Each structure stands twice: as structure tokens, then as C-alpha cells.
Amino acid sequence: MDTVSKLSAYAKENDYEIRVVGVPKTVDNDLMATDHTPGFGSAAKFVATTMKEILRDISVYTLKAVTIVEVMGRDAGWLTASAALPVVSGNIGPDLVYLPERSFDPDEFIASIQKIQEDHPAVLVAVSEGIRFADGRYVGEGLGGRKVDAFGHVALSGAGKVLEDLVKERLGCKVRSIELNLPQRCASHLASLTDITESVGVGSAAVLAATEGKSGVMMTINRNEGDNYSVCYDSADISGIANGVKNVPLDYINKDHNGITEECLNYLAPLIVGEVTPKYENGLPRHIII
């Protein structure tokens, strides 16, 4: 969007009759001015599906265990919040969800796990890769001890791995960390139909906007009022969008800072609805090869 801003300004200054319209796209959902971004709904569907399946896996054991899933999102917790979506329609979801919008307290984390294990042995935690301690340091940088790799370099092992070490040290129970990694942004076999439909819609609207003379704008997806989810497309001036970040609002996070609210679930739920069944060939999804 920064490039859209610069190109459109350059064209205007130099009287080039070229129109530059930005089409948003990021699994992080952190762009200003639009209700949400193309790509996010599909990534959220992958994260929520994977959490639901991991819950099935870990819930068959009777030993105390903690499973920590690290989700993409350095500054904004939208994808991590989506990990809670299995609770919609009465299913169980992760026990604890930590977003980067609130600082992370290791002692409260351990106390929360102990309390949950009074009720059931398998605890599932979702954490954003970008969670930070109260002093601003990333949790992925470690807890003060020096993490050293096989060559003696200080290693950044990620928030999930650091919390795995912490649980092992403080609680001694079985613990595993899982980094969802690249699949959360490329698992196209699990795309959200809502996301794909809107992606086509907002792209088409961008072409129309350009033909109508618009330039220096980003297309937006706006959610209509009402109980049934629907959207319309519009555009917003690129200034003020280009370098901003749209965080998860603090009132979408619960008072203990370890979960999300009903309102947040209501925002997220429609975005993952619907499936795009890929064509399979020899048992694998067919991709277009250019």
C-alpha cells in the first residue's frame, strides 16, 4: 500500500494518466480502513480447523500435558484469535489464547495452566509469535537465560518453544510446542468460500474503480449492518492506510488477557464459512502451473 501511495502521487505530480488502486491482501488482517482483508478468512479457517483436530488428538490421553500452538502475527493477533473459533456451535476450543495486543505474564500463564488441570489434564494454548513481556521484549527472545544453538550463536527459538521450556521447568508435565508455520498461509485446500468470493469481488471492484477515474486509493471490504453477514466494496484514500496497523481492539480480549470475547467470535465467525472443494488428481489438490 506504500507503493500504491508513492506511485499514485508520482503519476499525479507528473501528469501521467495512470491510475493506481490498491487491492488489500494479507493473512494478518492488519490493514486499516477495511473490515478485513482477503486471505485472512482462509488462513483463519486453517488455524481453527487445525486447533480443532489437535484438540481431538490430545484429549484422548489421561496424563497431564500442555500443548502450545504458535500462530503467525507479529503485531496483530487476528490469526491467533481465530484459534478460538472451534467454540462456535458449542465445541470445545483452546483453553488459553494469548495475543500480542496484551503483555504476557509468565507467572499468570503457569497459574492458569494449573487451575485448568484441576478440571482436565490436556491443556491447549494458542500464542501469537509476537507476544511480549511487560518490558516489551518478545517472549521468543527467551526468559533471560541465553539460548545457544549448535554453533554457539544466541538463538531465537520462537514464543512457543520458550513457553515449552518454561512449562517443562515449572510444572514438569509433558509439554509440546507446535509452530503452524508456512501451512497457515498456503494451505489452499482449506480455503474459505467467503474469502475466495470476496477476493474476486474486491478485485473486480478495483478494476471498476480505476476505470471510473479513482487513483491513490485502497479498496475496502465493508460489513453491512444486520444479523446476516454481507459485505459491500468501497475505496478509501491511501494516506493513513499505507503504514498503519489495525490491531485487535482491546475489548475483543477477555479481562484475564488469556482469551477472546463473544464479540470477537462474532466478528471472526462469518469469515471462515463455506468450502472451496479443490480438484484432486492422484489424491492431491491440483494447482495451476504457469
Next chain:
Amino acid sequence: MDTVSKLSAYAKENDYEIRVVGVPKTVDNDLMATDHTPGFGSAAKFVATTMKEILRDISVYTLKAVTIVEVMGRDAGWLTASAALPVVSGNIGPDLVYLPERSFDPDEFIASIQKIQEDHPAVLVAVSEGIRFADGRYVGEGLGGRKVDAFGHVALSGAGKVLEDLVKERLGCKVRSIELNLPQRCASHLASLTDITESVGVGSAAVLAATEGKSGVMMTINRNEGDNYSVCYDSADISGIANGVKNVPLDYINKDHNGITEECLNYLAPLIVGEVTPKYENGLPRHIII
């Protein structure tokens, strides 16, 4: 299967009229006497699909980069071999595949990457969690340097992470390791229809076998001769199955020990064929809750 062996022997010795029939089940596909095991085809489909999607993701960049995917299988490389399945039907697959059946040579690994990068910048590698150096040590134990976690404990970070550190040290290019972790055994939304059909088939055959008086056996899935894949079910005496491991045959591994052969692909390919479309509810696969 060890329990089947003990229970059936106990019943026989004590003249209990109880029949014990084992039904195989493991994503590792490492049981003797059966062509393959229920669960494996679905896990293999997940691994192959994920590799194909990661390939799409990493191939859009022009900078040199190495992506290392660590796959389950401590002793047997079946699941890791499945990572190569995207090459069936002419698609590209991972550049390098390392199974635990052959020892791992770090120098040859680095040389192979350098050679591949003369052709294309993004190198995709699949490694089994159980690969070992020539001296028998697991690669996941590290390269001789001491890996230390945030609390000063010696850390086992896994084969993928160790190779990530190695590439960073020796080649200096962008490198990422991905551990497929629990999803490879629980991603039921990507189940193989062949696997599910045979699971029902072999379970039914087990009940029939018991009613016919069989005990102390494991059911087997046997592949019929011929060009078109089909199977039949039988049973084999439990002795000799209970504690054995079926490894990937060495002639399924290429002469450079960094890939699999056509024959191995032919063995694997039919097992992932067909999809079981789950029922979705609010955008997520519905699970049976007991």
C-alpha cells in the same frame, strides 16, 4: 500387537474361550506382514499435500532459500518418503528426501543444496525426525556443539532445526525449518478414501476371523497382483509381528541416498487416492463428540 500376542497366549494356556485378533493401525506404516497399515494413507496424503502447498509458497521468491520439513517416523521412513508424492503426475516435488534407513552426511547435504541452487533458488528438503549420522547419533541431538535451552539444559531441538542451523552456518542463505508435528496424524479433513475404505474392510474382516475361531493373529492388508490397485484381507500369526519393524527397503532409496525411487512412488501412490469430504458446520469440519 504385543498385547494381542500376550492375551491370546494367556487365553490358550488357561483354556479361556476368548479370541484375540489384532487390527493394525499406525501412521508410521512400520508393521511387519501387512502391505501397509490403516492410518498411513491419510497421513501420507496430508504430508504430500502440505509439501505441494509449501512448494507453491516458496517458489515465488527469487532469493536463495532452503526450507526443511521434518516428518514423523523415528525408525521407518515411510511418511517422509510420501513427501515426494507430488512428483506423481508430473508435478515438482521436494529436491531432497532423507530417510532414517540411510545414514546422513552433513557435507553431502550441503553440497547437494549448492548444486540444486545452480538451477533454482528455492530448495525444499524433507527429513525424517529419525535420521542419524554415520556414527549412529540422531541428527536431532546436534552436530557436536552443545545446544542449551533458556534454563541451561541441553536441548534436543529436532533434526529439522539442527539442519537449519547447519545451512545458516555453512551457506548463509535464508533458511527455515518446519516440523509437521501433530497435524500429520490428526488432520482428518484430508483423509484418504482408500485408507478409510480399507480401515472399515480390515476391521470387518477381523470380526469375521474371530467368529471363525482365529486368535493370536494380526489382520493384514495384502496388495493383489496386477496393474490396477486392489487389496484383500488375511491374517498372519502374531509371533514375529509383535516387536518387529518394517523399514523402507533400501532399493526404494536412490543411489545418492537423498531421494526415493520410481518403485517406491508406485508403492505409495495408490494409498492416498480418493477424498472423504467431511461435513462442515460454521466453516469447520464436524467431529463426532462422545
